[in-house]
Amino acid sequence: MKLEKTILASVTMNRDNVTGGSPIYVCDNKEEMDQLAANLEAILDGISHALSDELYIIVKH
Amino acid sequence: MNEYTLPILFGVAVGVIARVVMLRTDYRQYPTYLHGKVIHLSLGFIAAFLGAIVSPAIMEKEFTAVTFLTIAASQFREVRNMERNTLTELDGYELVPRGNTYIEGIAIAFEGRNYLVIFSAFLATMVYLAWNIWAALAISLVSFLAVKKLMSGNTLKDIVHIQHMEPHFEGAGLYVDNIYIMNIGLPQRQKEILEYGMGFVITPKNVNAKTTIANLGQRQAILHDVSVSLGVFRDSGTPALVPLIKRDLDNGRIGVFILPQERNVKRAIEIIGAVPVLENAIRMPSESNANLRKEEDV
Numbered sequence: 291m292k293l294e295k296t297i298l299a300s301v302t303m304n305r306d307n308v309t310g311g312s313p314i315y316v317c318d319n320k321e322e323m324d325q326l327a328a329n330l331e332a333i334l335d336g337i338s339h340a341l342s343d344e345l346y347i348i349v350k351h
Numbered sequence: 352m353n354e355y356t357l358p359i360l361f362g363v364a365v366g367v368i369a370r371v372v373m374l375r376t377d378y379r380q381y382p383t384y385l386h387g388k389v390i391h392l393s394l395g396f397i398a399a400f401l402g403a404i405v406s407p408a409i410m411e412k413e414f415t416a417v418t419f420l421t422i423a424a425s426q427f428r429e430v431r432n433m434e435r436n437t438l439t440e441l442d443g444y445e446l447v448p449r450g451n452t453y454i455e456g457i458a459i460a461f462e463g464r465n466y467l468v469i470f471s472a473f474l475a476t477m478v479y480l481a482w483n484i485w486a487a488l489a490i491s492l493v494s495f496l497a498v499k500k501l502m503s504g505n506t507l508k509d510i511v512h513i514q515h516m517e518p519h520f521e522g523a524g525l526y527v528d529n530i531y532i533m534n535i536g537l538p539q540r541q542k543e544i545l546e547y548g549m550g551f552v553i554t555p556k557n558v559n560a561k562t563t564i565a566n567l568g569q570r571q572a573i574l575h576d577v578s579v580s581l582g583v584f585r586d587s588g589t590p591a592l593v594p595l596i597k598r599d600l601d602n603g604r605i606g607v608f609i610l611p612q613e614r615n616v617k618r619a620i621e622i623i624g625a626v627p628v629l630e631n632a633i634r635m636p637s638e639s640n641a642n643l644r645k646e647e648d649v
Contacts, residue, residue: 324539331591337591339536346537
């Protein structure tokens with residue numbers, strides 16, 4: 291199956307930012323968030339996009 | 352040996368030489384190596400032979416014999432299919448793909464070149480039979496020059512101005528000049544992009560160029576050619592490091608964002624300028640009746 295334009299995961303520091311849909315990873319600080327997003331990006335073959343300072347989404351294009 | 356042998360051989364030779372003239376391997380690396388070339392030279396030989404025997408057939412009043420040219424046409428259409436299929440298959444494994452418009456352009460060129468070969472072989476044999484070998488040599492020279500002229504289309508520098516602009520970030524948004532390219536979240540990626548990325552703004556010289564460079568296939572061709580010539584800073588599994596071109600909707604300029612291995616502004620501008628204007632991307636809005644009428648009104 292080929293996914294296109296799909297949110298594969300969300301990485302956030304604020305639990306209230308995201309609900310439902312893709313897997314949500316909640317982090318305590320910015321460094322943890324950056325590291326997690328970088329790993330997810332590599333594993334999932336997607337791009338980390340920043341929607342705000344405390345919310346990243348990993349998108350498959 | 353009969354009276355037609357020499358003229359036919361002469362025509363075939365002229366046709367094959369014309370094919371050799373048109374067959375050059377350049378930065379596009381296509382056709383590659385010996386085998387690809389052998390295929391095209393053999394097809395060129397067949398084309399030359401077909402062209403060369405048209406005049407003798409007419410002189411012998413074998414008019415129906417000319418119908419074999421239709422077989423030739425379908426044969427060379429097959430060449431176009433073959434090229435298209437091969438290149439499309441391979442495109443999936445390119446770090447920066449050629450894109451279908453570029454591939455179609457290459458395939459059409461291969462088919463068209465065979466017809467040029469038929470035509471120059473036909474002319475050479477006809478003139479040889481009608482006059483003599485010297486006239487035939489002269490007409491062959493003319494057809495070589497015509498072939499050279501016909502095979503080279505416009506390049507991008509004829510229709511646009513190219514300007515270097517460093518890419519920059521506003522928040523997570525990557526910009527070239529004021530043209531938004533994409534959103535990059537990770538600070539680490541942003542650093543890489545600022546370090547390795549280069550930006551160019553391409554301004555169309557007229558309304559026709561504006562539509563032509565807006566074509567997605569034309570844009571992909573620019574990215575592919577630049578990546579081939581300057582290298583590309585990316586690998587599979589790094590979709591964030593992808594060269595992109597986006598358009599300024601206000602005035603039709605396009606912002607080119609590339610990640611070359613060799614950061615040389617002057618060469619990059621030269622390479623972008625040398626990208627062929629794809630036949631399939633050319634649009635001529637200025638030639639439409641509506642636009643012509645508007646000019647008359649003014």
